[in-house]
Amino acid sequence: MKWFFWILLLFISLCLEATVVKVPLVFLLIFLTALFVRKEWIFLAAIASGVLLDSVTFRFLGESSLFFMCFLGILFAYEKKFETQSLGFVMTALGIGTFFYALFFGGILIAEILIVEILGSVAFLLLQRVMSRSESHFA
Amino acid sequence: MRSRQVFLPVFFVGIGLCFLLLFFSLFGWLGFVTDSVSWGVFGAGKIFTVPFTIFTSANQNQIDNLKKENAALRLSLAHDAVIQADNTALRDQFQLTTPAPQKLLPVQIVGRPSTIPNVSFPESVIIDAGKSQGITIGMAVVSQSSIAGTVARLTDNYALVNLVTSKASSFAGKDTTTGAIGVVKGQGNGEIIFDNVLLSDKLKIGDTIVSQGSQDASGKGYPPDLIVGKITGIEKNPSALFQMARVQTLVAFDTISRLFILTGN
Numbered sequence: 001m002k003w004f005f006w007i008l009l010l011f012i013s014l015c016l017e018a019t020v021v022k023v024p025l026v027f028l029l030i031f032l033t034a035l036f037v038r039k040e041w042i043f044l045a046a047i048a049s050g051v052l053l054d055s056v057t058f059r060f061l062g063e064s065s066l067f068f069m070c071f072l073g074i075l076f077a078y079e080k081k082f083e084t085q086s087l088g089f090v091m092t093a094l095g096i097g098t099f100f101y102a103l104f105f106g107g108i109l110i111a112e113i114l115i116v117e118i119l120g121s122v123a124f125l126l127l128q129r130v131m132s133r134s135e136s137h138f139a
Numbered sequence: 140m141r142s143r144q145v146f147l148p149v150f151f152v153g154i155g156l157c158f159l160l161l162f163f164s165l166f167g168w169l170g171f172v173t174d175s176v177s178w179g180v181f182g183a184g185k186i187f188t189v190p191f192t193i194f195t196s197a198n199q200n201q202i203d204n205l206k207k208e209n210a211a212l213r214l215s216l217a218h219d220a221v222i223q224a225d226n227t228a229l230r231d232q233f234q235l236t237t238p239a240p241q242k243l244l245p246v247q248i249v250g251r252p253s254t255i256p257n258v259s260f261p262e263s264v265i266i267d268a269g270k271s272q273g274i275t276i277g278m279a280v281v282s283q284s285s286i287a288g289t290v291a292r293l294t295d296n297y298a299l300v301n302l303v304t305s306k307a308s309s310f311a312g313k314d315t316t317t318g319a320i321g322v323v324k325g326q327g328n329g330e331i332i333f334d335n336v337l338l339s340d341k342l343k344i345g346d347t348i349v350s351q352g353s354q355d356a357s358g359k360g361y362p363p364d365l366i367v368g369k370i371t372g373i374e375k376n377p378s379a380l381f382q383m384a385r386v387q388t389l390v391a392f393d394t395i396s397r398l399f400i401l402t403g404n
Contacts, residue, residue, distance in 0.1 A: 017252075018252060022259065040145055058299045060161055062157045072150075
């Protein structure tokens with residue numbers, strides 16, 4: 001069920017990012033997933049999502065995957081040095097990530113960074129609440 | 140992450156895989172992946188645009204039937220409106236003598252990848268025609284007699300069109316009233332300038348700027364006398380070598396749904 005929900009979210013993000021908005025929704029989805037699901041398969045998911053994204057945005061296949069992989073690599077490398085499950089970290093990481101994403105794949109838009117920051121923060125707080133509730137339920 | 144010993148090999152294998160993908164993609168060996176995915180995603184994107192007009196009610200059968208009928212009629216009206224809009228666009232386009240109708244291929248805009256609606260202006264659009272329809276990179280795209288842009292990237296069934304307003308756009312143009320020549324440059328965010336115009340040449344607000352003709356031997360590029368837009372402002376500095384004018388395009392790129400490609404055959 002979780003997988004189905006994640007794939008559905010990925011598909012919606014892909015459709016929106018490819019046809020309507022420039023906001024890096026797939027990047028946001030990968031980032032939030034990596035934050036809560038610290039498993040190796042997230043790298044595979046990042047590569048697959050990147051390939052799908054490149055296919056619909058007329059980039060060379062592998063460009064987005066490489067960006068996602070590098071970002072996840074940095075994120076996981078620094079997870080012991082920073083409190084990654086905090087709103088401050090999420091906002092900082094998303095701001096820097098979106099800035100570089102816009103730098104590599106399109107023009108820099110302040111609105112783009114702002115939208116990702118707001119969406120990311122809301123989604124992070126919601127996910128954190130859901131996670132803590134499910135943990136207390138099983139305790 | 141469970142341990143750094145597992146993390147590092149997975150990470151480096153992933154990075155290697157990305158470079159491998161890039162390598163194959165650069166040589167065009169993964170075209171089938173791009174085509175299948177874009178077909179699926181753009182197809183689904185079209186579904187999202189269909190308005191939801193189905194009403195449900197469980198109280199009375201008659202009301203149910205009437206509502207269903209109403210919904211069907213609304214759908215039919217919406218469908219008719221789309222056909223009418225397409226018809227008007229096609230009629231307008233094919234009544235024109237420049238460019239010649241037999242050289243035009245009508246296409247539908249299926250995506251505006253670099254746009255946040257009502258916040259940013261599109262730099263490029265995705266159209267539902269590609270290599271299979273005989274389109275090649277560099278072909279000019281028009282809307283009525285106005286320049287829309289050029290084909291920049293292609294897959295079998297889709298193409299990316301760089302709009303005339305994008306920063307990548309630059310070609311020779313001329314003022315129809317005074318004959319002054321210069322370079323038309325896209326500035327991004329819906330703006331165009333008519334630059335490198337000699338100070339001795341006359342420019343006037345309201346003048347129409349057209350293409351001077353930038354086609355190559357294979358017919359790619361803009362033919363002469365296609366409208367770029369009208370002058371809305373002039374910047375003239377007596378100490379500078381050239382003067383510059385701001386040009387407003389006549390095409391509403393954020394709302395237009397149909398364009399035409401100059402195929403040249």
